[in-house]
Amino acid sequence: MAAPTLVTTDAGRVRGFWRTRGGFRSAAFLGIPYAAAPVGALRYAAPAPVVPWTGVRDATAYGATPHRFDDGLTLIPEPSIPGDETLNVNVFTPNPTHSGPGLPVLVYIHGGGFTSGSPASPWYDGAAFNRDGVVTVTVAYRLGFDGFGAIEGAPSNRGVRDWLAALEWVQRNIAAFGGDPARVTLAGQSAGGGAVLTLLGMPAAQHLFHAAVSFSGAIADVAPDRAARASRRLAALAGVAPTREGFTSVPEEELWKLQEAAGRPEDAGALTVVRELLHEGLPWGPLVDGELVPRPTVDALAAGIGADKPLLLGTTDDEFTMVTDGLRKVLRLLPPSLPLSLFLPRRSVRRAYLAANRSLRRRGTAATVGRYVTDRLFRSLVLRVADARVAAGGPAATWAYSFSWPSPTRRWALHCLDVPFWFDCLDAVGVADVAGPRPPRALTAALHGTAVAFVREGDPGWTPWSAQPGVTRVFGAPASAPDIITDGYAGARPLVS
Incomplete structure (x- = not known):
């Protein structure tokens, strides 16, 4: 059995494990919560602080994923793991007891069209980056309507707020895992690459990372009227009022099954659906709410937001x-x-x-x-x-x-x-x-x-x-x-x- 290793976070101690990949030994800490479980009264709320725990919390298996009701059989294997504590991070580190200057950190946001995807994929394991002196963090965040739907009486962009909460957790805790909070590079692929660009153009995120990588980035930049239309359609399909109370009354699995249809124009043919996707982007994703996301991503970048951060994209x-x-x-x-x-x-x-x-x-x-x-x-x-x-x-x-x-x-x-x-x-x-x-x-x-x-x-x-x-x-x-x-x-x- 792999030898355990302990780290103290600001919410309590966690037990990870050592493993050897490609001849190199590094440590993994899996499923560490960065926010409270988004269930019950917190389902459509902004991420809430974790309640500190006593003793040592086991972090040797991936935590629950927001990716639900899906076998994960896409181009990238992305498993769905049941459970309530879905807002968690995985940390891969060469040496959690590193005593010298902190190592650079890579924080990775997975893709999946903002409606699917899992940080528990074996493709996102940070072992090779650890071998090369980089601490790696992968992030779970609320998906689809739960993360991005416009809901009367609920905060907007809950999935975006999850990204911010995870990055705040990194700032507070990554030094305990051998990383340098002043040398955080944010990276992501597909919708995750779009998330990186969204955060790069967000004033509220500027203090949380110093460089960015967007692999095959796809942005949403959902307009308020389009978001409201999709939410009303979802409510109609579910037979409830388009309010926080109405949506809370519907089981998560039912909304998940309906959200794809709700994101399409009503009574539209296949050609209309494809045209909207190509010209307006993904139906669920970061909403240009005028507050947390003040303006569309490219407009924000053209205005100089994030201009002090190196960017690699393609x-x-x-x-x-x-x-x-x-x-x-x-x-x-x-x-x-x-x-x-x-x-x-x-x-x-x-x-x-x-x-x-x-x-x-x-x-x-x-x-x-x-x-x-x-x-x-x-x-x-x-x-x-x-x-x-x-x-x-x-x-x-x-x-x-x-x-x-x-x-x-x-x-x-x-x-x-x-x-x-x-x-x-x-x-x-x-x-x-x-x-x-x-x-x-x-x-x-x-x-x-x-x-x-x-x-x-x-x-x-x-x-x-x-x-x-x-x-x-x-x-x-x-x-x-x-x-x-x-x-x-x-x-x-x-x-x-």
């Missing part, structure tokens, strides 16, 4: 091109301009987009439409964020990357494929399903090494976008192609107004 080349694979036969005889006209009605924009992506024509119309989905949801956001940061003229740099290595099992450099490379966990369960049985170790060294360099030094090692707009580090490019290109997101530029 995407995979074909995040969601896989969604059109099933349409290859249907679309093979159609020119790309025809299906794209359903989403890009302005002919000038459509022509500019097709001209900027001329090389995709060889891969067929389905591939071109799939790339458009990727560009609309992910790659154009890199341009908007990087350009906003340049316009703000802040003191900290912005770097961009792209991940181009295609999955040997899924054809594309698709969504989530890069995560086990960043975490250097190629042997974890589920990785072979998307990366094949022999994923390239050199690619892991490049991505993970970049993440470590950025967390430790604040510089990933190539020319920043802020010095030369467009410059992009390419990971997984063919051997004959350069690693650094001058305009890595040119294909998405026509979509940025």
Whole structure:
């Protein structure tokens, strides 16, 4: 049995355990609560302080997850763990008794479209970062309607408030685990990458971290009227009033089953649903409430919020091109301009987009439409964020990357494929399903090494976008192609107004 190790937090002592991964020994402390269980009267409340405990609390197994009623079988294995104390963190540290200067800290927020995902995934284990001298923290937060729905009589953005509470916990406690609270890098993937950008543009979060990494970030920036419409629809589907009392009367599982339908336009066809997703973003997620989130993320960054914090961001080349694979036969005889006209009605924009992506024509119309989905949801956001940061003229740099290595099992450099490379966990369960049985170790060294360099030094090692707009580090490019290109997101530029 693994030897225990004890740490004293501000709420009480916790017992973690030592383990050896890849020949390196580090300690893990799992399921430590950073806020009280959000149940009963606290279900739709802002995160409340933890009640201190006496004795030693066991932290050797992952805590309960807000991810519910789901087997976790997505591209990333993300288990659902029952229980009430869902607002918890996991801490991975090289040495909790570290006596010298505190080590740099990586705080990671998982993805899942703001409605799913779990910090208990084996892909998010911090062992490799520990090996390289980085304390790692993964965060659970309320999801879907419970975390982000607009409710009369309840505080807005409860999931965002959870992120803030977790980061406050890190500031108060991470030194006890060997970390330096003044050297916290915030990172996340997909919706987690969007969370990072939201926090980067939030005045209330500026004191809680000093650098940011957004992997395949997708933001929500839900408008108040859209949020209110979705909540009213959810209440109607559940047969209750759209108030805190009404929603509290409905079991959590029932609301979870209804929230997907409630987030769609009422009586809308599939095409309308897709258009809204592409042009308005995710239906559940951070709400632009004018208070905690005062303005849309890109506007906040353009105004200089977070401009003193270094930022690394990028995407995979074909995040969601896989969604059109099933349409290859249907679309093979159609020119790309025809299906794209359903989403890009302005002919000038459509022509500019097709001209900027001329090389995709060889891969067929389905591939071109799939790339458009990727560009609309992910790659154009890199341009908007990087350009906003340049316009703000802040003191900290912005770097961009792209991940181009295609999955040997899924054809594309698709969504989530890069995560086990960043975490250097190629042997974890589920990785072979998307990366094949022999994923390239050199690619892991490049991505993970970049993440470590950025967390430790604040510089990933190539020319920043802020010095030369467009410059992009390419990971997984063919051997004959350069690693650094001058305009890595040119294909998405026509979509940025």
